[in-house]
Amino acid sequence: ASSSDDDTIKIGVLASLTGPLEAYGKQTIQGFELGLDYATDGTREVAGKKIVFIQEDTETKTDVAVKKATKLLEEDNVDFLVGSSSSGDTLAVLPLAEEYKKIMVVEPAAADSITGEHFNPYIFRTGRNSSQDAVAGAAAIASEGVRIATLAQDNTYGRDGIAAFIEAAEALGAEIVTEVYANPDSTDFTPNIQQVISEDPEYLFIVWSGSNAPWKQLKDMKVEEQGVKISTAVQDIASLKTMDALVGMEGYSIYYYTLPDNEVNDWLVEEHKKRFNGEVPDLFTAGGMSAAISIVEALKKTEGNVDADKLIETMEGMEFDTPKGTMKFRADDHQALQSLYAIVLENQDGVDHPIPVLIRELDMFETEPPIRNK
Amino acid sequence: MNAIINLFVNGLSTGVLIFLLASGLTLIFGLMSVLNFAHGSFFVWGAFVGLWLYDLTNHFFVALIGAVLVGMLIGWLVERILIQPVYGNHIRQLLVTLGGMLVLIECIRIFWGSNPLRANMPDWLEGSFQFGGVILIKYRLFILVVGFLIYLLLWIILKKTTIGIMIRAGVDNREAVQALGINIKTVFSFVFLFGAGMAALGGFLLAPYSGIIFADMGMQYAILAFIVVIIGGLGSIPGAAIASIIVGLAGAFTAFYIPDLSLSINMLLLIFILLLKPTGILGEKGRA
Amino acid sequence: MLTVNNLETYINQFHILQGVSFDVKQGAITVLFGRNGVGKTTTLRSIMGYNEKTSGSITFNNEELIGLPTHIIAQKGIGYVPEDQAIFSSLTVEETFLLAQTNNKKYGAEKAEWMFELFPDLNRLRQKKTSLLSGGQKQMLAISRAYINSNDLLLIDEPSKGLSPIMVEKLMEALLLIKEKTTILLVEQNFFMASHIGDYFHIMDDGKIVHGGRMEDLRENPDITKKYLGIS
């Protein structure tokens, strides 16, 4: 393989294009491509250098992710890494960024430890982390004296999410009455739900990702009728289609195309519809776009210099405009501070799924997570 | 007390659902001794086809029959193409059907995409009855009834016809069965196809149970089905039924009382029962 | 009724039968003699259609059998008692009998009853798993199974093996009774038994028939028995 042309900047994008998270991977890739075009006004050039990107499928397997990342770094000589759809894959790739001294923009993997205990200076994250989710979730429902029960998958994603949520909710004065963790592969969630009901809380906060979700069983068990309000994150459009049992629920959203109100988002929605026969951007399309924008903006500032140290210096504290409004890479742990949205799920005519309707935007300071890489 | 009743009813009906999922496998694996890894993809096909038909026709029973028929068709193809060359060789069965599973699941993704879909169901099955704190989910009561009917059907087929005997004899010695003028190839094909149809039915009924279906759900339920067939005792329909109910109830009660165990409860049950009774609950010695 | 003509069979690359020709006359017992490994079992298996690489001709009631699948051959009325008995070890005696009747709706049940009478041991062990039967009991089971199932011709491979003298005696009686209804082709090492009940015989050596004729001739001709069977 030849070393990279001086006037080309190469970006390697890692994403799950097959496997359980493939929908997320595809969103990221589409968003990334749109982001490049947006940030360079369609020229795909910055400071006179051409930008190309190479996508690789991690198959949502850690060993494949490492193999693909190494290929990108060694054979394609990429200047940046972007990705990936799964926290496991991302964690496995992090040390490579440091070893090869290349910037890696993490998107959309959410595990706190990426910018926490496994942080290295080459890592920047445009995606929100679990703590930001938790803070947003708490902001949506917690206040002095509210009794909250939690339900989550019994795995790291669920446990960490709840831990961060409890910290945030208790800070707001709420009382956590029970924490319930369910086997994510279970056929039957009613016993877990039963446990929640037995505590008679005001709110039930749920951290859940993945296909096998308890929404329907929550309705079957008449949770809301028994006076328990449900709150959770709404995810991509496909899963919204499965959440009709939760209409009326108050929670939060990371991105839904109607929620942000800014020019970048308007461009994204319009351009996305144009390119992908009328479809609207989805959960992580905005993230993919943000990652691309952050890279191009940094390059603009360094005038095409891809030296990592220079880039780190530039990117720390950098603010940039994304479909989710302005984001800022916090200098301490390189986590992008960003807005999340408190919403209520409502039905809308002509839409085959419940949609999140904005209650209020939680700005990037409100959702600022604790610093955990020290 | 209410909680206990809820747990019991829900656990029981989950057990019955597991039995429905495993019923096809009691034939294919328990009786015919075919290690069919693609079994989970029969569920998935049943679920997707059924749901698709239901959304199209709005007739629950049309969808049900359609799902079963498609399951049988796929079963027939799988048996013809994949299984016939490898009867009697478990390892090759496993791998060939592993390949089959990859193909079948990818086909699902091609036809229906890779996102999870919401499973709809008719209004008369929607919702729950409430008696004070006791909540009886209608659909689960329906599952209890269907499960009982399927059990009866299997029981009648195996007790009142010689099909069961033919299969067991065929597994013991294929050649000698043929010498009795029985076309064992056809019998096996038929039973396999029937088992696949049952699996598709199980998948179809599973869909509204959890409310969501997705291409990857096959594997996890297939493992569950294998577990109950094994701990029930190979080839024993009542064994599989008992094992299913044990698994369902144990799942419900541990999730409530000892949540820390719920990730491992199925495997603990498997280990515990096999160590206690190495051939499964109703398994006979000497059949493996 | 059964004519085997120039039968050649290969197993893998081995040329096991090298032109076997003989016939079986209706209503009689024909015995096939020969040392171990000369191909007697292979001959019977070829008739049953188990061996794929078989050429020559086998006609049964003027129908060609070569190329037909085993179950069709069986349906034409041929029953087979394999030398290793091949009992279905997970079935009970009764289930085995039931199974044997599937192809013989008309007479099956009747024949099954007769077999239970003939072999009271089996009647006593009706509900037992066949894997638990003694060697001799398994032999009776295998014979019953084939007899219940078939109508015209029974191929029996070394039935007396492992039977007590009194059972051999009973078996001889049974075979003679069965012969009233069914033709029998018997492979047998027990010369005493075979020569008593057989009507015709053939001797095999090295994948070929080397001698054949009526049993009386064999009994009266020690030269032949000496030469081919090593009995004096």
Place this chain on the structure above:
Amino acid sequence: MEHILETKQLSVSFGEHHVIQKVNFNVPKGKFISIIGPNGAGKTTLFNLLSGQIPPTEGEIHFKNNNITKLSIAERTRLGMGRSFQQTNIFPELTVLENVRMAVQSTAKDLYSLFPMPAKLRAQQEEAKKLLETVFLQDKSEFLAANLAHGEKRKLEIAMLLALKPELLLLDEPTAGISVEEVPAILKVIENIKSDDKNTIVLIEHKMEMVLHLSDYLVVLFNGELLAEGEPEKIMDDERVQSAYLGGFFHADSK
């Protein structure tokens, strides 16, 4: 007289079915004993008890003055008891030679050597070849055992038993299925073992001429009980034995 094997009130039942009932069976050292009895009398089951295939419901087995009732199959074999099986019991995917070599190997001292020792292997190989000659299988030594004709498997079974050099041989119908002309040769093999007085043989056989020719002593098993025992001539004249086992044809048979 010294007994190499004794059973005391040995019984086994499967559910309701009492297959062996309180059998006291003594085998004098260096003798040739035959067990006869109708099909299903329990002969093979008795062997299964002796060699450890199944545990008794009651009673004890003593072998060379050890109580072996609780010992495993392998331990009994290593004490010097060997048996052949009525249903052929070989390694189908090994060659004929390897089958016998396995048996030879089991008599070696170091059972658990993890690395190959070519010299030793060759020696075992040679010994196995010799044994094959004694049963006339030398031409088939490279055949897979599965491909042998039935009678040939029976011979292989005998060769494997001989390889164990047991002091006590339990033979379960060794000649069933062996062709008439070869039976005498196998008989020779068995006689040869017997001529060496150290060995003791217990034979189950239905071929009466053979039994009479070989045995010092006969035991008749009937319905799981010892019906009679004694010198062959005495047994042959026993009426109960004649009606239960021998039948009327026998005298014609043994001529």
Place this chain on the structure above:
Amino acid sequence: MIVGLCLFPFINDSRSMLILYTQIFIFAIFAMSFDILLGYTGIVSFGHCMFFGIGAYSAAVTLNTNENSMGFFLLGILIGAVLAVIVSYIVGMLSLRLQSHFYAMLTLGFAELFHVIAEKWRSLTRGGEGFTFRVPEFLSDRLTFYYVALISLVLIYILLRLFTTSSVGKVLRAISQNEQRVEALGFKVLHYKLISSIVAGVVAAYSGALYVITLRFVDPSVFSIEITLDALLMTMIGGVGTLIGPILGSASVEFFQHYLSQLGKTIPIFERWTLFLGLLYIIVILGFPKGIVGTIKSRTQRKITPKNKDLPM
């Protein structure tokens, strides 16, 4: 062949090929250990990933909690080996008496328990998201590690070859065909099966340790049934009971996956490349019932001895 592989890094300087080959070597070792069970002893284990995972976590945890020196790497391997011996002994004692299907399911159950432990014992394993760690300087160079893996493969191959031709190996082979008869010949079958599963367990643990060194990362997926299925697949595709087969199988499986997923990027119909992977498995398993090695063997045998035709009468 080995010379070729030694020289390979000099001919082809592609790093990802180097990694691919390293991974092939590592899975070849793992698949060989599985072949000891499946091919030589006739034991079907669905829980072999258990040992792979034990080796993986032993190495990872040791390196993570101590400094990243070769010494601690070797200590990690040793710990993995010791744990593998203990676990295989206990699991073996509990379950080797069971009949095939039941044994297979029981091992699946045990492996799943380890999976849960890896998820739940957070203080040691960091739960489901796993952790990254630093590897010794010496091993961090991919080229060096390539040779470490290659040499390990060759050495283990030789050792296992010796093992399978030893008298224990021969007993194992006999057990795979007729267990009961082996017992009747005076061998204690359980002992031999235990030896077999301990040997297989230790080798598998070693391969697991090497595996995490290449990744510098570990998570509970090392205990997933996919790992066991990979070994099974590699062994079967290569040829059971041949040792060399699993090596070829590992190469084939890794190459299939690599090139198919590569194709997926360029040719649209290969976007769903897993479908073609499935088809390939089917074709290979149905088309080469004895695996690559077995098929080659029976082909050449036929060529050498055509005169055999009329022989055995």
